[in-house]
Amino acid sequence: MTGSTATRPSEPAGPRSEPQVLGLLERALSASCAASLRAAVKLGLADALGDGPATADALARTVGADPDALRRLLRSLTCHQVFAEDPEGRFVPTETSRLLRTGTPDSLDQLVLWMTEPWTWELWGRLDESVRTGEDVFVGLHGREFFDQVHSAWPESAAVFDRAMTQASVQSARAVAEAVPLSGARTVADIGGGQGCLLAALLEHHPGLRGVLFDRPDVLAGADARLHGDGALAGRARLVAGDCREAVPAGIDAYVFKNVLGMNDEDAVVVLRNVVRTARPGTRVIIVENLVDDGPGQRFSTGMDLRMLLTVGGRKHTRRSLLDLVERAGLTVRDVRPVNTYQHLIEATA
Ligand SMILES: C[S@@+](CC[C@H](N)C(=O)[O-])C[C@H]1O[C@@H](n2cnc3c(N)ncnc32)[C@H](O)[C@@H]1O
Structure with a gap:
């Protein structure tokens, strides 16, 4: 030959x-x-x-x-x-x-703890299993889905996770808030918005905007102080607890998903379809993600990709895999652009 x-x-x-x-x-x-x-x-x-x-x-x-x-x-x-x-x-x-x-302000200590929590070590030892099956090993080991286990059995780990996500968000919140296209929108919902660092930045950036922070109840319990009680933004913010695989809030002009759609692909499509089902046609859907095939830090993102496979059967998306999800859910992609050197924004409509 x-x-x-x-x-x-x-x-x-x-x-x-x-x-x-x-x-x-x-x-x-x-x-x-x-x-x-x-x-x-x-x-x-x-x-x-x-x-x-x-x-x-x-x-x-x-x-x-x-x-x-x-x-x-x-x-x-x-x-x-x-x-x-x-x-x-x-x-x-x-x-x-x-x-x-x-x-x-620039500390990454909670992120280091989150990357190295004691339960992670056992998962890494089973990576070959996940690679054989293409599925997580977490449920088999612990008998519960990842977030359920973390929140119900490992509350300290859950607290580390929430603080770690906030540390990751703090660095980019302002740049993301400036990049999210919200002109003409009166309401925004940050789905899986964690403790609300990005929502707070969005509300600060757009003084007329009202916002919903949507996440699991135990995550909202530690929400950013600006968003509730006597907080400076509390009058324009609402904390809504729920599972976005079941439903998302209605009456929203723009939905934001930042680093949320790495859950397994089937669930991610269900979540986006919930938006399509709930939202008025033309409603904006803004997705912010670190893409595994675009941007610096490939050793980090490929490592996180494998960790997401192990924990939730999910992934760090490539540009193509993310666009596929968005299109499978019935959304129309309008634009894909970088926010900074390591994050991309996908603008779509329902
Ligand atoms: C990787 S964190 C990202 C948090 C935040 N968007 C950020 O960028 O800092 C994923 C978030 O999604 C939330 N989440 C995961 N599955 C969810 C579900 N089914 N319903 C609601 N929130 C969920 C988690 O609790 C967590 O706060």
Whole structure:
């Protein structure tokens, strides 16, 4: 057989190079990096270090750790460029370690905890099963759907999740709020809107707009203080608890879905069909997602994609797979455009 499609014999294997071997083994041991980051957050290392420098012994006293074990943890994190070491062997912060501090506007500490929650480790060990079946392994392991289990059995994890989603949203809320096309809309509903960081930004950006934050009841219990009670935006906001696979609020001019449609495809189509069923024809549907095939951070998004397969049988969408869902649900796609370097906005109508 000739031609470019013919299978060619593979090149004879050359000698294994040390960097190749080490590179592979480092990747195989990358759980240690994730675990070290988690330990750094749990121990409060970035806060304890402050602007540094500090010795491992001093840090061990501050955080209540074994000095030798802590030195080894810091050494590992320094190898991963999380902390740095000065010529005297003391540890100093880096731009990365500063992101692990608690309570700062750019903190990612809750996201690190969410990525590394103890129950995640067992799931990763079963990735081959998910790849064989194309389905999650979560329900088989825990007997309940992911969000039901997290909220009913692991309330601390649920709280970490909600704070993590808010941390992720805070960074982009203003850019997304400016990008969402709401001219002429009087009401917007953020479906699966989490604690309402984006809805608050939308209401701040559009002073005449009223908004509905729609999510699970236990998520709404921790909603952004601006949106309820004496909050500055409470007069224009309504918190509505429910399952968007069953129904979405009616009487809305624009529905927003940000990082929600990664649930399994069948459910995502049901959710969007609920909008088609409920909304007036022509109602705007705005979807904001990180696309797995467009944007920087492919190692992160491909990793999240697999994690979503394991947990909910879902995915991080490609541009095509997301458009397919939207069209299968009966929506008409009007535009697809980037919001920033890592998020895209799909504008559709019911
Ligand atoms: C990945 S988070 C995104 C949160 C928020 N939109 C953001 O971008 O920060 C997914 C959200 O969808 C909510 N959610 C998932 N399934 C849902 C359902 N069936 N009904 C209502 N909300 C749901 C979750 O509780 C969570 O708040």
